[in-house]
Amino acid sequence: MKELNNKTEWLHLRLSKEEQEHIQKAFAKTTCRKLSDYARKILLGKPVVGTLRNQSLDDFMAEMIQLRKELNAVGNNFNQAVKKLHTLDRAEQVQQWIMVTEANQSSLKNSIETIEKSIGKIADLWLQ
Numbered sequence: 001m002k003e004l005n006n007k008t009e010w011l012h013l014r015l016s017k018e019e020q021e022h023i024q025k026a027f028a029k030t031t032c033r034k035l036s037d038y039a040r041k042i043l044l045g046k047p048v049v050g051t052l053r054n055q056s057l058d059d060f061m062a063e064m065i066q067l068r069k070e071l072n073a074v075g076n077n078f079n080q081a082v083k084k085l086h087t088l089d090r091a092e093q094v095q096q097w098i099m100v101t102e103a104n105q106s107s108l109k110n111s112i113e114t115i116e117k118s119i120g121k122i123a124d125l126w127l128q
Contacts, residue, residue: 011043060122067115074108 015023023039031049032038041048081101088094 057122060118063118064115067111067118070111071108071115074104074111077104078108 023035027035027038029050030038031051032041038048040046078101081097081104085094085097088097
């Protein structure tokens, strides 16, 4: 039968503000989920797994998230335009729909070009 490993004992510490900030910064750079897990590992001399961040990848991901939002907005606009087309019955309404759709198409092309440039940049970084 598996023995329970309950933590029943307490260890209280008093820290200066600087010490607390130092510990919090070090804790933030690890994969530990809780400060108590991090402190326990440090105090018992167990290994702590740190995280390694790739700033260029973080920047790329932030840009891709923004571009995805823009593409979703353009896609929503296009869907609305197509729905509107199905309700039109006069030639001048169809002409207006065509103009609006061309503007959306231009915006979509710009977004795609921006994505292609961003992918090219990150590919160049990774291939160095």
